[in-house]
Amino acid sequence: MNFQIKNPKLVTIAVCLIPMLWLFVDIAFDNLGSNPIQALHIRLGDWSLRFLCMTLAITPLQTMTKWRGMADYRQMFGLYAFFYATLHLLTYLAIDNNFEWSLIGTDIIESPYIWFGVVAYWVVFALAITSPKWVMKRMGKSWKKLHRLVYIGTMAAIIHYFWQLKGNLAEPLLYLIIIFFLLGFRVLAGLTSRQLNKMMIPKGHE
Amino acid sequence: MIIKTHKDIPSSEITDKKVFNERRTLIKAMLVTAVGATMPSAWANNAKPNAWDLAKSDLSNTALTPTPIELVKNYTNYYEFTLNKEDSTKLAQNFIVDPWSLEISGEVEKAGTYHLEDILQLQTLEERIYRFRCVEAWSMVVPWVGFSLANLLKLAKPLSTAHFVKFTTIQQPETMPNQRNNVMLDWPYIEGLRIDEAMHPLTMLAVGMYGDALPKQNGAPLRLVVPWKYGFKSIKAIVKIELLKAPPLTTWNKSAPAEYGFYANVNPAVSHPRWSQNSERQLGSGFFTSRRQTELFNGYGEQVASLYQDMDLRHFF
Numbered sequence: 001m002n003f004q005i006k007n008p009k010l011v012t013i014a015v016c017l018i019p020m021l022w023l024f025v026d027i028a029f030d031n032l033g034s035n036p037i038q039a040l041h042i043r044l045g046d047w048s049l050r051f052l053c054m055t056l057a058i059t060p061l062q063t064m065t066k067w068r069g070m071a072d073y074r075q076m077f078g079l080y081a082f083f084y085a086t087l088h089l090l091t092y093l094a095i096d097n098n099f100e101w102s103l104i105g106t107d108i109i110e111s112p113y114i115w116f117g118v119v120a121y122w123v124v125f126a127l128a129i130t131s132p133k134w135v136m137k138r139m140g141k142s143w144k145k146l147h148r149l150v151y152i153g154t155m156a157a158i159i160h161y162f163w164q165l166k167g168n169l170a171e172p173l174l175y176l177i178i179i180f181f182l183l184g185f186r187v188l189a190g191l192t193s194r195q196l197n198k199m200m201i202p203k204g205h206e
Numbered sequence: 207m208i209i210k211t212h213k214d215i216p217s218s219e220i221t222d223k224k225v226f227n228e229r230r231t232l233i234k235a236m237l238v239t240a241v242g243a244t245m246p247s248a249w250a251n252n253a254k255p256n257a258w259d260l261a262k263s264d265l266s267n268t269a270l271t272p273t274p275i276e277l278v279k280n281y282t283n284y285y286e287f288t289l290n291k292e293d294s295t296k297l298a299q300n301f302i303v304d305p306w307s308l309e310i311s312g313e314v315e316k317a318g319t320y321h322l323e324d325i326l327q328l329q330t331l332e333e334r335i336y337r338f339r340c341v342e343a344w345s346m347v348v349p350w351v352g353f354s355l356a357n358l359l360k361l362a363k364p365l366s367t368a369h370f371v372k373f374t375t376i377q378q379p380e381t382m383p384n385q386r387n388n389v390m391l392d393w394p395y396i397e398g399l400r401i402d403e404a405m406h407p408l409t410m411l412a413v414g415m416y417g418d419a420l421p422k423q424n425g426a427p428l429r430l431v432v433p434w435k436y437g438f439k440s441i442k443a444i445v446k447i448e449l450l451k452a453p454p455l456t457t458w459n460k461s462a463p464a465e466y467g468f469y470a471n472v473n474p475a476v477s478h479p480r481w482s483q484n485s486e487r488q489l490g491s492g493f494f495t496s497r498r499q500t501e502l503f504n505g506y507g508e509q510v511a512s513l514y515q516d517m518d519l520r521h522f523f
Contacts, residue, residue, distance in 0.1 A: 033292060034281030034489050035344060096487065098496040103485050110482030163480050166342055167390065168289035 009072065016080045019047045020087070037096050044088035045161065046171075048124070051081035052154045053178050060185045075131050078150070082128035085121055085157075113163035116156045123153030154179055260351060260417065263332040265408055267505075270335050273346040273490045275416045281489060282423045283340070284442065285391055286375070286382040298422040300381045303443075306427050312372075312448035315363035322427055326413065328361065329353040333417070334410060334431075339472045339486060339504045341436035343497075346489040350431050351414030356405045359449075364401065368449035371404040373397045373430055376445045391457050397430065397441040398454040398468065402513055408433055408506060411444070434506040436470040467523040471514070472504035476523050 023043055026032050032039040058074040061067070097104045108114050127147055130136070136143045158179065162172030284294040287301075308325060311317040331351055339345040359371070375395040379386040385393040403409060410431045413420060420426035425442030432439050438458050448454075458466035465479055474484045485497035503510050514522075 034277035035291075035487065037487060037493065038344070095493045096497060098494050100496045103497055103499070106484045107482045110477040110484060111480065113480050167283070167285060170289075 009076070012073065012076060016051070016076070019043070019084070037091070040091050040095065041088060044084050044091055045157075048081050048084035048088055049154070049157050049161065049175055051077045051084060052124070052150070052157065053175065053182070055081060056150065056154065056179070056182045060182060060189070063185075063189055078124075079128055079131060082124045085124050089121060111164075113160055116160035116163060120153045120157035120160055123149045123156065127153070151179075151183055258331055258351065258414070258417070260333045261330050263334045266332075266334040266349075267337065267347070268335060270337060270347045272335060272349050272416070273488075277489045278346055278348055278415070279421050279424065281346075283342075283437070284423055284425075285389075286378075286385050286393065286395065287423070288384070289390065294423040295421075297383065301422045301426075301443075302378065302381060303422060303427040306445075308428065308444065309446045310358075310362045310448075311446070312450050313365040313368035314359075314449050315365065317362065322413075325358065329357060331413070336408075336431060336433040337504055338431075338433065338437055338440070339500065341438055341466065341470065341478065341483075343481060343483060343486050343500075344489060345486045345498065345500075345504075348415055349417070350410060350412040351417065352410045352412035352431065354407045355409045355411050355430070356407060358411065359404060359447075362449075364449050367451050369401050370450045370453045371399045371401060372446075372448040372450055372454035373399075373441045373444050374446040374448075375441055376443045391461055395441060395457045396454060397439055398456045399432065399439075400453075400513075401449070403432070403510075406510060406513070408509055434472055434503040434510045436466075436472060438466065439470050469514075469519075469522050471519065471523075472500060473502055473519055473523070474500040475502070476520050 023040065027036070027040070030036070055074055055077040058070050058077070062070050093099060093104065097107070108118070127150060130139060130143065130146060139146070158172055158175045161175070162169050165172070280295050281291045282294050283291060284298060287294040287297040306322040307319050308322060309317075309319045331353060333349050333351055335347060335349045337345055338348050373396065375393075377385060377394045379393075382393075384390065399409065412425070412429050412431045413427060415421075415424060420429065425440075428444050429442045430440050430444060453468060456468060458470075459468050472483070477483055483500055486500050488495075488498050491498075501507070
């Protein structure tokens, strides 16, 4: 308990690594079913999307609870979304395709669902490299504009998810509903309160 | 000092060995009868068929190594039960496969409804190792047990007006949750072939796999296997085969006509609108193994390409 109060951020960093460790355990015990490579893809993609949703939930949560200083967590979750998206991409390139570039090239060109994944990854990548505080300061107002792309990236990630499925659309639909609510909240709150824009900027930058 | 605690069994009470053995035989016979009475066919409770004398087939890809059976049993698209690939293993266990009858009707001289056992008595079961390629870009190698569909259709004597064959899956909403709740597709599931495709020797009706009866989730008791077409053409749990003048409207084609065509021939050059069909993940292959380059007609081009000689496969996908 003491530890949690002293180092909540460290604890969060550790907790966010659990999905990866869990995946290692499932790989070690052959728990990923008949098509383990696809299961791995979906798990990593899922976690990236979950962290994106958590990132997007921080500001509404802050508005509702009037808590402050959550921007660091928003940054942390965003970086974890990038982390899991990168593992997802590496899985595709290395574990699924063994870096056979001709297969990979054809696959990307011929698969529209992957185009959405590429868009989502570039957005998350751009947000991750501009996430350090000093970059944020140097970018000024354009930082906020750039980071609003997170909604585009998340939408692209959701399309990437359900655009590759033949049947079971339940899970991507769930993400779509979550994003719809989070975005809806931001739009409504933006209309009712100009204060929200101020709260989007982390402490020390106001 | 030896204390005798009980008397030896008197010889009169020891069962004569011959009588003992006779009793055993009798008990065994009674058991067999009892089992036979509750499971009159080979498919009940997935019991191993008693006498499958499997013939070898020239149509079998004996060079291919079958995918481990557990992977094949636990990765099925059986939307009548569930939209995922794992849960049908369990959900299908309540499915009733016995008794089973098959209706053959339409443009035939001899229409009728037959018990599956009677149909099988007229067929020689063969084992055929085929590659099975799903439209979702994964594949597996399965040793099916069955016979050429042509051998059955010939018995019904198709008329010259029979240009297409329509297959229908059973409607069994009491055991199939997604039929009961009208989930996603129009039930029952319907598939179709052109008559020359149906009469092709590679096209088979399967009743088993891996030397055993078909597991319920894999399409028991009777399914179609068309190895040069995407897996969704290989309809499961068939109760009706109709020979028709015109092409039937098939389930996936009806549900998403831009994505799933009537022909559905495996073709790496014709992408699905949302994903490439150029390569496939082979079930059972390890991490860091490349995907397999998909072959035209799933590698059966030599046998079937002539069926599509003058057709634009991009248009007739």
